[in-house]
Protein backbone atom coordinates (compact mmCIF):
# COMPACT_ATOMS: atom_id res chain seq x y z
CA UNK A 1 0.00 0.00 0.00
CA UNK A 2 1.30 3.48 -0.77
CA UNK A 3 2.10 5.58 2.25
CA UNK A 4 -0.71 8.05 3.00
CA UNK A 5 -0.02 11.79 2.77
CA UNK A 6 -0.54 13.81 5.93
CA UNK A 7 -3.72 15.86 5.54
CA UNK A 8 -1.98 18.51 7.63
CA UNK A 9 0.93 18.73 5.20
CA UNK A 10 3.47 17.63 7.83
CA UNK A 11 6.43 15.33 7.10
CA UNK A 12 6.27 12.72 9.88
CA UNK A 13 9.94 11.76 9.58
CA UNK A 14 12.13 12.72 12.53
CA UNK A 15 14.70 14.27 10.22
CA UNK A 16 14.33 13.87 6.45
CA UNK A 17 18.05 14.68 6.11
CA UNK A 18 19.22 12.16 8.70
CA UNK A 19 22.39 10.37 7.59
CA UNK A 20 22.45 6.63 6.95
CA UNK A 21 23.96 5.96 10.35
CA UNK A 22 21.88 8.42 12.37
CA UNK A 23 19.53 6.78 14.88
CA UNK A 24 16.90 9.29 13.70
CA UNK A 25 16.80 7.86 10.18
CA UNK A 26 13.64 6.41 8.70
CA UNK A 27 14.10 2.68 8.14
CA UNK A 28 12.48 1.22 5.03
CA UNK A 29 8.85 0.19 5.41
CA UNK A 30 7.81 -3.34 4.52
CA UNK A 31 5.00 -3.49 2.03
CA UNK A 32 2.82 -6.04 3.78
CA UNK A 33 -0.20 -7.23 1.86
CA UNK A 34 -3.49 -5.87 3.29
CA UNK A 35 -5.17 -8.54 5.35
CA UNK A 36 -7.62 -8.92 8.19
CA UNK A 37 -6.02 -10.72 11.14
CA UNK A 38 -8.91 -13.06 11.83
CA UNK A 39 -7.16 -15.43 14.26
CA UNK A 40 -8.55 -13.71 17.36
CA UNK A 41 -8.54 -17.05 19.23
CA UNK A 42 -4.90 -16.23 19.90
CA UNK A 43 -6.18 -13.83 22.55
CA UNK A 44 -8.23 -16.37 24.52
CA UNK A 45 -7.80 -19.99 23.46
CA UNK A 46 -6.00 -22.66 25.45
CA UNK A 47 -4.67 -24.15 22.23
CA UNK A 48 -2.91 -20.90 21.30
CA UNK A 49 -1.60 -20.55 24.84
CA UNK A 50 0.08 -23.96 24.53
CA UNK A 51 1.39 -23.23 21.04
CA UNK A 52 2.86 -19.94 22.19
CA UNK A 53 4.62 -21.77 24.97
CA UNK A 54 6.05 -24.48 22.72
CA UNK A 55 6.92 -22.32 19.72
CA UNK A 56 7.51 -18.82 21.01
CA UNK A 57 8.35 -18.53 24.73
CA UNK A 58 10.61 -21.58 24.88
CA UNK A 59 12.42 -20.57 21.67
CA UNK A 60 13.19 -16.90 22.07
CA UNK A 61 15.28 -14.52 24.21
CA UNK A 62 13.43 -12.62 26.92
CA UNK A 63 14.34 -10.15 29.65
CA UNK A 64 14.61 -11.78 33.07
CA UNK A 65 15.84 -8.75 35.03
CA UNK A 66 18.57 -6.20 35.62
CA UNK A 67 22.30 -6.80 36.09
CA UNK A 68 22.23 -4.25 38.94
CA UNK A 69 20.23 -6.75 41.02
CA UNK A 70 23.24 -9.08 41.02
CA UNK A 71 25.86 -6.90 42.57
CA UNK A 72 27.93 -9.49 44.42
CA UNK A 73 28.47 -13.25 44.51
CA UNK A 74 25.40 -15.09 45.79
CA UNK A 75 22.93 -12.36 44.87
CA UNK A 76 20.01 -13.90 43.03
CA UNK A 77 16.53 -13.14 41.81
CA UNK A 78 13.79 -15.37 40.46
CA UNK A 79 11.97 -14.79 37.20
CA UNK A 80 8.62 -16.41 36.49
CA UNK A 81 7.45 -17.01 32.95
CA UNK A 82 4.29 -19.03 32.33
CA UNK A 83 4.55 -22.18 34.45
CA UNK A 84 8.34 -21.93 34.71
CA UNK A 85 10.50 -20.18 37.25
CA UNK A 86 14.19 -19.38 36.87
CA UNK A 87 16.95 -18.51 39.31
CA UNK A 88 19.35 -15.88 37.99
CA UNK A 89 22.49 -15.49 40.09
CA UNK A 90 26.04 -14.21 40.28
CA UNK A 91 28.56 -16.97 40.92
CA UNK A 92 31.75 -16.81 42.98
CA UNK A 93 33.66 -16.19 39.73
CA UNK A 94 31.52 -13.15 39.01
CA UNK A 95 29.65 -14.82 36.14
CA UNK A 96 25.91 -14.44 35.73
CA UNK A 97 24.07 -17.76 35.32
CA UNK A 98 20.44 -18.76 35.07
CA UNK A 99 18.86 -22.10 36.03
CA UNK A 100 15.43 -23.66 36.05
CA UNK A 101 14.18 -23.13 39.60
CA UNK A 102 13.50 -26.76 40.38
CA UNK A 103 15.02 -29.37 42.69
CA UNK A 104 16.14 -32.62 41.04
CA UNK A 105 14.98 -34.69 44.01
CA UNK A 106 11.18 -34.40 43.89
CA UNK A 107 10.56 -31.21 42.00
CA UNK A 108 10.26 -28.62 44.73
CA UNK A 109 10.81 -25.03 43.65
CA UNK A 110 14.32 -24.54 44.92
CA UNK A 111 14.01 -20.84 45.68
CA UNK A 112 10.72 -19.43 46.90
CA UNK A 113 11.39 -15.73 47.33
CA UNK A 114 11.97 -13.06 44.71
CA UNK A 115 15.48 -11.97 45.51
CA UNK A 116 18.20 -12.30 48.10
CA UNK A 117 21.74 -13.48 48.74
CA UNK A 118 22.88 -17.04 49.53
CA UNK A 119 26.08 -19.07 49.75
CA UNK A 120 24.37 -22.04 48.11
CA UNK A 121 20.85 -23.04 47.11
CA UNK A 122 19.34 -25.36 49.72
CA UNK A 123 16.07 -27.10 48.92
CA UNK A 124 13.51 -26.48 51.65
CA UNK A 125 12.06 -30.03 51.42
CA UNK A 126 14.96 -32.46 52.09
CA UNK A 127 17.94 -30.07 51.92
CA UNK A 128 19.65 -31.17 48.73
CA UNK A 129 22.08 -28.32 48.03
CA UNK A 130 23.63 -26.73 44.95
CA UNK A 131 26.60 -24.37 44.56
CA UNK A 132 26.16 -20.95 42.95
CA UNK A 133 27.74 -22.30 39.75
CA UNK A 134 24.95 -24.89 39.53
CA UNK A 135 27.03 -27.91 40.51
CA UNK A 136 25.63 -30.32 43.10
CA UNK A 137 26.99 -29.68 46.58
CA UNK A 138 25.19 -32.21 48.75
CA UNK A 139 22.62 -34.97 48.72
CA UNK A 140 21.49 -35.37 52.31
CA UNK A 141 21.90 -38.99 53.56
CA UNK A 142 23.31 -39.93 50.19
CA UNK A 143 24.13 -43.47 51.36
CA UNK A 144 20.37 -44.18 51.64
CA UNK A 145 19.93 -43.79 47.86
CA UNK A 146 20.78 -46.52 45.39
CA UNK A 147 23.92 -44.94 43.88
CA UNK A 148 22.50 -45.56 40.37
CA UNK A 149 19.85 -42.93 41.09
CA UNK A 150 22.29 -40.19 41.99
CA UNK A 151 25.56 -41.09 40.29
CA UNK A 152 25.04 -38.32 37.72
CA UNK A 153 25.38 -35.76 40.57
CA UNK A 154 22.69 -33.69 38.89
CA UNK A 155 23.65 -30.06 38.37
CA UNK A 156 20.98 -27.38 38.17
CA UNK A 157 19.66 -27.20 34.63
CA UNK A 158 21.12 -24.13 33.05
CA UNK A 159 19.48 -21.86 30.48
CA UNK A 160 21.21 -19.54 28.04
CA UNK A 161 21.96 -16.15 29.49
CA UNK A 162 23.35 -12.97 27.93
CA UNK A 163 23.48 -9.26 28.65
CA UNK A 164 22.62 -6.06 26.83
CA UNK A 165 21.75 -2.58 28.10
CA UNK A 166 22.08 -3.66 31.72
CA UNK A 167 19.38 -6.29 31.14
CA UNK A 168 19.81 -10.02 31.66
CA UNK A 169 18.20 -11.96 28.84
CA UNK A 170 17.62 -15.70 29.10
CA UNK A 171 16.51 -18.33 26.64
CA UNK A 172 15.31 -21.91 27.16
CA UNK A 173 16.47 -22.71 23.63
CA UNK A 174 20.00 -24.15 23.48
CA UNK A 175 20.12 -23.39 19.76
CA UNK A 176 18.93 -19.81 20.03
CA UNK A 177 20.82 -17.28 17.90
CA UNK A 178 23.30 -14.99 19.73
CA UNK A 179 21.46 -12.23 21.60
CA UNK A 180 23.25 -9.51 19.66
CA UNK A 181 22.01 -10.99 16.36
CA UNK A 182 18.47 -11.32 17.73
CA UNK A 183 18.47 -7.64 18.76
CA UNK A 184 19.38 -6.67 15.18
CA UNK A 185 19.33 -2.90 14.62
CA UNK A 186 18.32 -2.00 18.18
CA UNK A 187 21.73 -1.79 19.96
CA UNK A 188 23.00 0.75 17.41
CA UNK A 189 19.75 2.74 17.29
CA UNK A 190 19.52 2.92 21.10
CA UNK A 191 23.22 3.24 21.88
CA UNK A 192 23.02 6.88 22.99
CA UNK A 193 20.76 6.03 25.92
CA UNK A 194 23.41 3.80 27.55
CA UNK A 195 20.87 1.95 29.65
CA UNK A 196 23.66 -0.09 31.31
CA UNK A 197 24.26 2.89 33.48
CA UNK A 198 20.66 3.48 34.59
CA UNK A 199 19.26 2.51 37.97
CA UNK A 200 15.94 0.86 38.74
CA UNK A 201 13.79 3.35 40.64
CA UNK A 202 10.34 1.89 40.24
CA UNK A 203 9.32 -1.79 40.10
CA UNK A 204 5.68 -2.85 39.99
CA UNK A 205 4.19 -6.25 39.10
CA UNK A 206 0.46 -6.54 38.46
CA UNK A 207 -1.98 -9.20 37.36
CA UNK A 208 -4.34 -8.12 34.55
CA UNK A 209 -7.57 -9.80 33.36
CA UNK A 210 -6.52 -9.83 29.68
CA UNK A 211 -4.25 -11.76 27.35
CA UNK A 212 -0.68 -10.42 27.31
CA UNK A 213 -1.07 -9.36 23.67
CA UNK A 214 -4.33 -7.46 24.27
CA UNK A 215 -2.51 -5.01 26.50
CA UNK A 216 0.76 -5.01 24.54
CA UNK A 217 -1.17 -4.06 21.36
CA UNK A 218 -2.42 -0.89 23.07
CA UNK A 219 1.13 0.25 23.79
CA UNK A 220 2.35 -0.27 20.22
CA UNK A 221 0.28 2.39 18.47
CA UNK A 222 -0.70 6.02 19.00
CA UNK A 223 -3.90 5.87 16.97
CA UNK A 224 -5.98 5.61 20.15
CA UNK A 225 -4.49 8.69 21.85
CA UNK A 226 -7.06 11.22 20.53
CA UNK A 227 -9.97 9.43 22.20
CA UNK A 228 -8.37 7.44 25.04
CA UNK A 229 -5.88 10.10 26.19
CA UNK A 230 -7.36 13.47 25.11
CA UNK A 231 -5.19 15.40 27.59
CA UNK A 232 -2.07 14.26 25.68
CA UNK A 233 -3.14 16.26 22.64
CA UNK A 234 -1.91 19.46 24.28
CA UNK A 235 1.62 18.04 24.54
CA UNK A 236 2.17 15.63 21.62
CA UNK A 237 1.47 15.48 17.91
CA UNK A 238 -0.47 12.23 17.94
CA UNK A 239 -0.79 12.00 14.15
CA UNK A 240 2.78 12.39 12.92
CA UNK A 241 4.83 9.57 14.38
CA UNK A 242 7.75 8.05 12.55
CA UNK A 243 7.20 4.29 12.57
CA UNK A 244 10.14 1.98 11.94
CA UNK A 245 10.10 -1.76 11.65
CA UNK A 246 13.27 -3.73 12.30
CA UNK A 247 14.39 -7.31 11.80
CA UNK A 248 13.11 -10.13 14.05
CA UNK A 249 9.79 -8.39 14.77
CA UNK A 250 11.23 -5.43 16.70
CA UNK A 251 10.00 -1.91 15.99
CA UNK A 252 9.96 1.70 17.09
CA UNK A 253 7.64 4.67 16.94
CA UNK A 254 8.76 8.14 17.86
CA UNK A 255 6.21 10.28 19.65
CA UNK A 256 6.89 13.97 19.03
CA UNK A 257 6.47 15.87 22.30
CA UNK A 258 6.33 19.59 22.99
CA UNK A 259 3.79 20.00 20.20
CA UNK A 260 0.04 20.33 20.06
CA UNK A 261 -1.98 17.81 18.11
CA UNK A 262 -3.03 19.06 14.68
CA UNK A 263 -6.49 17.77 15.62
CA UNK A 264 -6.77 20.70 18.06
CA UNK A 265 -7.91 24.12 16.89
CA UNK A 266 -6.27 26.07 19.74
CA UNK A 267 -2.57 25.45 19.29
CA UNK A 268 -1.13 28.52 20.97
CA UNK A 269 -1.96 28.20 24.65
CA UNK A 270 0.32 26.26 26.99
CA UNK A 271 -1.59 23.55 28.84
CA UNK A 272 -0.84 22.77 32.47
CA UNK A 273 0.79 19.47 31.39
CA UNK A 274 3.09 21.28 28.96
CA UNK A 275 3.97 23.88 31.60
CA UNK A 276 4.91 21.11 33.97
CA UNK A 277 7.15 19.42 31.38
CA UNK A 278 9.13 22.50 30.52
CA UNK A 279 9.37 23.69 34.11
CA UNK A 280 10.81 20.31 35.07
CA UNK A 281 13.70 20.82 32.64
CA UNK A 282 14.48 24.29 33.88
CA UNK A 283 12.47 26.43 31.42
CA UNK A 284 10.37 29.24 32.85
CA UNK A 285 6.84 28.68 31.54
CA UNK A 286 5.68 32.13 32.69
CA UNK A 287 8.34 33.78 30.51
CA UNK A 288 7.77 31.55 27.47
CA UNK A 289 6.78 33.79 24.59
CA UNK A 290 6.31 31.27 21.78
CA UNK A 291 3.25 29.18 20.99
CA UNK A 292 2.60 25.82 22.60
CA UNK A 293 3.02 24.24 19.18
CA UNK A 294 6.61 25.58 18.96
CA UNK A 295 8.04 24.30 22.23
CA UNK A 296 9.51 21.09 20.80
CA UNK A 297 12.17 23.11 18.95
CA UNK A 298 13.27 24.72 22.23
CA UNK A 299 13.44 21.55 24.34
CA UNK A 300 16.77 20.07 23.14
CA UNK A 301 18.87 23.09 24.12
CA UNK A 302 17.00 23.48 27.41
CA UNK A 303 17.42 19.82 28.24
CA UNK A 304 21.15 19.82 27.46
CA UNK A 305 21.57 22.82 29.76
CA UNK A 306 19.44 21.21 32.50
CA UNK A 307 21.42 17.95 32.29
CA UNK A 308 24.75 19.79 32.45
CA UNK A 309 23.65 21.61 35.60
CA UNK A 310 23.23 18.19 37.25
CA UNK A 311 26.46 16.73 35.92
CA UNK A 312 25.19 14.85 32.86
CA UNK A 313 26.40 15.46 29.33
CA UNK A 314 23.57 15.06 26.80
CA UNK A 315 25.71 16.30 23.92
CA UNK A 316 25.57 12.98 22.04
CA UNK A 317 21.75 12.70 21.99
CA UNK A 318 19.95 13.80 18.84
CA UNK A 319 17.38 16.59 19.14
CA UNK A 320 14.55 14.09 18.76
CA UNK A 321 15.92 11.89 21.52
CA UNK A 322 15.90 14.95 23.79
CA UNK A 323 12.44 16.27 22.96
CA UNK A 324 10.48 13.15 22.01
CA UNK A 325 9.42 9.83 23.46
CA UNK A 326 10.93 6.90 21.58
CA UNK A 327 8.70 3.90 22.02
CA UNK A 328 10.49 0.64 21.20
CA UNK A 329 9.28 -2.95 21.11
CA UNK A 330 11.74 -5.76 21.69
CA UNK A 331 9.83 -8.67 20.22
CA UNK A 332 7.80 -10.10 21.70
CA UNK A 333 7.00 -8.69 25.12
CA UNK A 334 9.00 -5.60 26.04
CA UNK A 335 8.31 -1.95 25.37
CA UNK A 336 10.49 1.03 26.25
CA UNK A 337 9.39 4.65 26.46
CA UNK A 338 12.78 6.31 26.16
CA UNK A 339 14.11 9.64 27.28
CA UNK A 340 17.75 10.52 28.01
CA UNK A 341 16.97 10.95 31.70
CA UNK A 342 14.87 7.81 32.17
CA UNK A 343 13.29 4.84 30.42
CA UNK A 344 9.93 3.32 31.24
CA UNK A 345 10.12 -0.44 30.67
CA UNK A 346 6.95 -2.48 30.33
CA UNK A 347 7.07 -6.27 30.28
CA UNK A 348 4.06 -8.39 29.39
CA UNK A 349 4.13 -11.99 30.61
CA UNK A 350 1.69 -14.79 29.86
CA UNK A 351 -0.20 -16.27 32.80
CA UNK A 352 0.81 -19.83 33.72
CA UNK A 353 -2.59 -21.37 32.91
CA UNK A 354 -5.16 -18.74 31.88
CA UNK A 355 -4.84 -17.18 28.40
CA UNK A 356 -7.15 -14.38 29.55
CA UNK A 357 -4.78 -13.17 32.27
CA UNK A 358 -1.28 -11.75 32.14
CA UNK A 359 1.39 -10.16 34.29
CA UNK A 360 2.13 -6.54 33.54
CA UNK A 361 5.47 -5.29 34.87
CA UNK A 362 6.28 -1.61 35.06
CA UNK A 363 9.86 -0.49 35.71
CA UNK A 364 11.44 2.93 35.60
CA UNK A 365 15.16 3.14 34.92
CA UNK A 366 16.75 6.49 35.68
CA UNK A 367 20.05 8.13 34.95
CA UNK A 368 21.95 8.76 38.18
CA UNK A 369 21.98 12.27 39.62
CA UNK A 370 23.00 12.98 43.21
CA UNK A 371 21.69 16.55 43.57
CA UNK A 372 18.66 16.35 45.89
CA UNK A 373 16.99 19.23 43.99
CA UNK A 374 16.89 17.17 40.80
CA UNK A 375 13.73 15.31 39.84
CA UNK A 376 12.38 13.56 36.78
CA UNK A 377 9.72 15.10 34.51
CA UNK A 378 6.20 14.13 35.57
CA UNK A 379 5.66 11.76 32.60
CA UNK A 380 7.96 9.22 34.29
CA UNK A 381 5.62 8.99 37.29
CA UNK A 382 8.53 8.94 39.78
CA UNK A 383 7.97 10.98 42.99
CA UNK A 384 10.02 14.19 43.14
CA UNK A 385 11.65 13.07 46.39
CA UNK A 386 12.96 9.76 44.93
CA UNK A 387 16.69 9.17 45.56
CA UNK A 388 18.31 8.99 42.11
CA UNK A 389 21.90 9.06 43.32
CA UNK A 390 22.49 5.35 42.76
CA UNK A 391 23.49 4.97 46.42
CA UNK A 392 20.04 4.12 47.77
CA UNK A 393 18.91 0.47 47.98
CA UNK A 394 17.00 -0.62 44.88
CA UNK A 395 13.30 0.22 44.89
CA UNK A 396 11.22 -2.52 46.57
CA UNK A 397 8.93 -4.35 44.17
CA UNK A 398 5.24 -3.72 44.75
CA UNK A 399 2.49 -6.11 43.74
CA UNK A 400 -1.14 -5.64 42.91
CA UNK A 401 -4.10 -6.59 40.80
CA UNK A 402 -5.47 -4.72 37.82
CA UNK A 403 -7.54 -1.76 39.03
CA UNK A 404 -5.83 -1.63 42.44
CA UNK A 405 -2.58 0.02 41.39
CA UNK A 406 -2.37 3.37 39.61
CA UNK A 407 0.32 3.86 36.97
CA UNK A 408 -0.59 7.51 36.35
CA UNK A 409 -3.44 8.83 34.23
CA UNK A 410 -2.27 7.61 30.80
CA UNK A 411 -1.66 3.95 31.59
CA UNK A 412 -4.75 3.93 33.81
CA UNK A 413 -6.82 5.00 30.80
CA UNK A 414 -5.37 2.10 28.79
CA UNK A 415 -6.01 -0.24 31.71
CA UNK A 416 -9.66 0.82 31.76
CA UNK A 417 -10.06 0.04 28.05
CA UNK A 418 -8.35 -3.29 27.51
CA UNK A 419 -10.74 -5.59 29.45
CA UNK A 420 -13.51 -4.42 27.12
CA UNK A 421 -11.33 -5.31 24.13
CA UNK A 422 -10.66 -8.73 25.66
CA UNK A 423 -14.42 -9.32 25.94
CA UNK A 424 -15.18 -8.04 22.44
CA UNK A 425 -12.57 -10.32 20.84
CA UNK A 426 -14.79 -13.27 21.76
CA UNK A 427 -17.84 -11.95 19.91
CA UNK A 428 -19.19 -14.03 17.02
CA UNK A 429 -19.65 -10.74 15.16
CA UNK A 430 -15.98 -9.75 15.36
CA UNK A 431 -14.37 -10.87 12.13
CA UNK A 432 -10.77 -9.90 12.85
CA UNK A 433 -8.46 -6.92 13.33
CA UNK A 434 -7.91 -4.37 10.56
CA UNK A 435 -4.73 -2.34 11.05
CA UNK A 436 -4.13 1.15 9.67
CA UNK A 437 -0.66 2.42 8.79
CA UNK A 438 -0.68 4.09 12.21
CA UNK A 439 -0.76 0.52 13.53
CA UNK A 440 1.95 -0.83 11.21
CA UNK A 441 3.92 -2.11 14.22
CA UNK A 442 1.07 -4.48 14.99
CA UNK A 443 1.09 -5.81 11.44
CA UNK A 444 4.86 -6.28 11.72
CA UNK A 445 4.55 -7.90 15.15
CA UNK A 446 1.87 -10.40 14.12
CA UNK A 447 3.66 -11.40 10.91
CA UNK A 448 6.65 -12.35 13.08
CA UNK A 449 4.38 -13.94 15.70
CA UNK A 450 2.80 -16.10 12.99
CA UNK A 451 6.26 -17.18 11.83
CA UNK A 452 7.01 -18.45 15.33
CA UNK A 453 3.64 -20.14 15.75
CA UNK A 454 4.06 -21.92 12.43
CA UNK A 455 7.44 -23.11 13.72
CA UNK A 456 9.37 -21.33 10.94
Ligand code: FES
Pocket residue numbers: 103104105106107108123124125126127128
Ligand atom coordinates in the same frame (compact mmCIF):
# COMPACT_ATOMS: atom_id res chain seq x y z
S1 FES B 1 12.46 -31.99 46.81
FE1 FES B 1 14.30 -30.93 47.06
S2 FES B 1 15.42 -32.07 48.46
FE2 FES B 1 13.59 -33.17 48.24
Ligand SMILES: [Fe+2]
Pocket residue numbers: 218219224225228229410414
Ligand atom coordinates in the same frame (compact mmCIF):
# COMPACT_ATOMS: atom_id res chain seq x y z
FE1 LIG C 1 -2.60 4.34 25.49
